[in-house]
Amino acid sequence: MVLISFENLKSVLEKYKERETKASFIEGLSATFRRNLKIIWQYKFSIVMGFVTNIVVFSLFFYVAQLVPGMQITQDYYTIDSVSFIFAGVLLVEISTRTLAKSLNSFTSEMKQGTFETLATLPFGLKRYFISEISFEMCYSLIISIIYFIPVLLIFPVFETLSLSFFSIMSLLLIALCCILVFFSLSLVAANFTILVKRGREITLVIIGIINLLSGSLFPLDLFPKWLQIIAYFSPFTIALRAFRLCLFGNGTLTDSIVWISIVVLIISSILFFVLFHFTFKKIYRRIRTIGSTAEY
Helix, strand or coil: CHHHHHHHHHHHHHHHHHHHHHHHHHHHHHHHHHHHHHHHHHCHHHHHHHHHHHHHHHHHHHHHHHCCHHHEEEECCEEEEHHHHHHHHHHHHHHHHHHHHHHHHHHHHHHHCCHHHHHCCCCCCHHHHHHHHHHHHHHHHHHHHHHHHHHHHHHCCCCCCCCCCHHHHHHHHHHHHHHHHHHHHHHHHHHHHHHHHCCHHHHHHHHHHHHHHHCCCCCCHHHCCHHHHHHHCCCHHHHHHHHHHHHHHCCCCCCCHHHHHHHHHHHHHHHHHHHHHHHHHHHHHHHHHHHCCCCCC
């Protein structure tokens, strides 16, 4: 009877510990969100400047789109005007890369303040803070990107050739969700390497540059040399962008091979990025616990 009572007590304690762990993560996540919102409010002028910058940049893209011969671009089995083609690519790339940039900029700032060394010794833990910080930056960048795009969509004649149905909208949302998942996991991996090499801005520029070049966001991949086309198709974002445009302008659904292949590729890429994050994080955590610092800037 004593043995049974001890086992029951052990089971109760384990369940209590599990509930306590979950509650502490939620509390930590909430605290991270509140802290970051207060910081953002102190830099509200940068949000206003973001509006101005966005309008200027998209005015240039609109002018470039006018230079395409006939202002028509054919991709897969549909034809759309050059303005819609370019703006659709820029829309998805801009939101995704903004998410990555904000995440790494946030981590660079935290490193300079010595936050990681402190959190590595606290019960909340460094990994939970990683996830909390990236989660906040994901939510914030998505919201601010949507807000920034509202005046662009009101000013410029974008997406006049939309061809949407219920199933194409659902497919479009699924692709967007998978893209968010990919960039969430990619942000975690990039944040790890930011701590290791101490160069968050440089890492961001390299990744964004590769994505912008190889995704076909501004022009069809058919214009690339054959060898560069092969390299471009190794990027999960390339086929994701094709599927995104197909759903917007070609009424694409999950029955189209491009759409469901892009979703599968994005999910697999997310899993691989999460696995890479797990193993690289172990190295970082071991270093901080052993040395007591991630080294000075």
